[in-house]
Amino acid sequence: MTSYRPLDAEALRACLGARATLAARLGGAPADWVLREVSDGNLNTVFLVEGPSGALCCKQSLPHVRVDPDWKMPLDRTDFEARYMQAVSPFVGHLMPEFHAFDAELHLLVMEGLTHHRVLRTALADGTAAAGFSARIGEYVGRTAFHTSWRGRPFEAVMQDVARFARNTTLTRITVDLVLTDPYVPDCPRNRPLSPDLDEAVAALQSDSALRDAVSRLQERFLCCPQALLHGDLHTGSVMVHGDDVRVIDGEFALMGPIGFDCGLYLGNLLLHACARPERREWMQDEIALFWRSLEPLYRDLWDERPQAGDVGALLSPDSRRSAQAAALRAIRRDSAGFAGLELIRRTIGYAQVADYALTPDRVAEAEARRRALALGRNLILGATMDEAVEACFQ
Numbered sequence: 001m002t003s004y005r006p007l008d009a010e011a012l013r014a015c016l017g018a019r020a021t022l023a024a025r026l027g028g029a030p031a032d033w034v035l036r037e038v039s040d041g042n043l044n045t046v047f048l049v050e051g052p053s054g055a056l057c058c059k060q061s062l063p064h065v066r067v068d069p070d071w072k073m074p075l076d077r078t079d080f081e082a083r084y085m086q087a088v089s090p091f092v093g094h095l096m097p098e099f100h101a102f103d104a105e106l107h108l109l110v111m112e113g114l115t116h117h118r119v120l121r122t123a124l125a126d127g128t129a130a131a132g133f134s135a136r137i138g139e140y141v142g143r144t145a146f147h148t149s150w151r152g153r154p155f156e157a158v159m160q161d162v163a164r165f166a167r168n169t170t171l172t173r174i175t176v177d178l179v180l181t182d183p184y185v186p187d188c189p190r191n192r193p194l195s196p197d198l199d200e201a202v203a204a205l206q207s208d209s210a211l212r213d214a215v216s217r218l219q220e221r222f223l224c225c226p227q228a229l230l231h232g233d234l235h236t237g238s239v240m241v242h243g244d245d246v247r248v249i250d251g252e253f254a255l256m257g258p259i260g261f262d263c264g265l266y267l268g269n270l271l272l273h274a275c276a277r278p279e280r281r282e283w284m285q286d287e288i289a290l291f292w293r294s295l296e297p298l299y300r301d302l303w304d305e306r307p308q309a310g311d312v313g314a315l316l317s318p319d320s321r322r323s324a325q326a327a328a329l330r331a332i333r334r335d336s337a338g339f340a341g342l343e344l345i346r347r348t349i350g351y352a353q354v355a356d357y358a359l360t361p362d363r364v365a366e367a368e369a370r371r372r373a374l375a376l377g378r379n380l381i382l383g384a385t386m387d388e389a390v391e392a393c394f395q
């Protein structure tokens with residue numbers, strides 16, 4: 001028997017009222033608290049709760065995909081998000097909301113309420129995002145990538161995460177299907193191409209054998225390269241901004257995987273935004289450059305400061321370490337480009353679409369934006385660097 005039930009606002013009020021520490025964070029009496037449902041992602045219910053002394057964000061799993069009640073799903077995704085937050089918060093500090101509590105029966109995650117922040121995708125859409133946010137995301141990925149890797153900690157600690165997050169199979173299956181497979185399968189019922197405008201482009205993509213081979217290599221990278229603990233779904237809907245305060249949220253897809261996957265998903269979403277708003281292409285390219293300028297030196301510094309932290313690389317001389325760092329970062333960039341390509345394509349013709357395309361002025365412009373994203377995605381998957389792919393696709 002479990003006491004799980006989906007909480008509405010009043011049930012959540014009672015639930016928080018019965019937990020002294022959480023109630024104290026809100027202050028006042030439960031009747032004073034203002035609860036707002038702010039569910040925005042595809043999967044879960046999210047409430048913001050504000051009291052006289054503070055705010056909480058409460059996220060609960062549903063037994064199905066929130067936006068598709070026919071798609072049934074186990075409840076354990078918030079369990080993995082809670083574990084992920086606890087695993088990486090020592091390394092990223094205020095780059096994510098503070099973790100407060102997790103109720104394993106209700107699958108209810110309680111964290112710091114970010115009442116003034118906005119989802120980055122929305123802030124980009126309405127023009128309120130301040131340039132430069134990608135430096136913080138580069139820092140976030142640099143820190144999580146190094147500290148949770150085989151270079152950053154003893155193998156016993158890494159293997160615990162390998163074992164823990166290997167059980168996040170429901171959400172990993174979603175990624176394998178929606179990101180790494182479905183868009184390349186003709187007539188896959190979960191795909192949502194813009195028909196008929198994209199029919200020709202989609203048919204070409206799905207009959208492209210070189211592309212399928214390259215996607216197969218990325219499938220292997222994704223599943224067979226547990227380099228570090230990944231966020232697993234690091235797109236612009238998983239970032240919140242308020243001025244220059246940037247927070248990463250929504251780590252429920254966490255798994256051990258290739259570092260370039262987190263980078264690629266994030267950068268792919270910046271490129272998607274550039275496809276939808278071509279006049280912002282230079283801004284998005286600047287954000288991409290900023291991301292790398294933040295991640296790469298940080299990753300090297302963390303490694304230099306702790307050359308013996310992990311069991312991989314502990315024998316390297318300073319000179320060999322520098323070569324190893326350069327090689328590792330080159331590989332991360334290469335993976336990132338491929339995964340960014342997958343993200344561009346799946347957000348354009350796959351199940352989980354993005355609001356960015358609604359920013360185009362009309363259907364002709366939208367189809368053009370989508371075709372550009374498909375071309376960009378294809379080039380990236382086939383091995384182009386981001387600069388080369390952007391150069392070729394934005395004429």
Ligand code: SR1
Pocket residue numbers: 041042043065174175178233352
């Ligand atoms: C059914 S879940 C669809 C998508 O939403 C999440 O945010 C992930 O991006 C997933 O692929």
Ligand code: MG
Pocket residue numbers: 041042233237238250
């Ligand atoms: Mg999400």
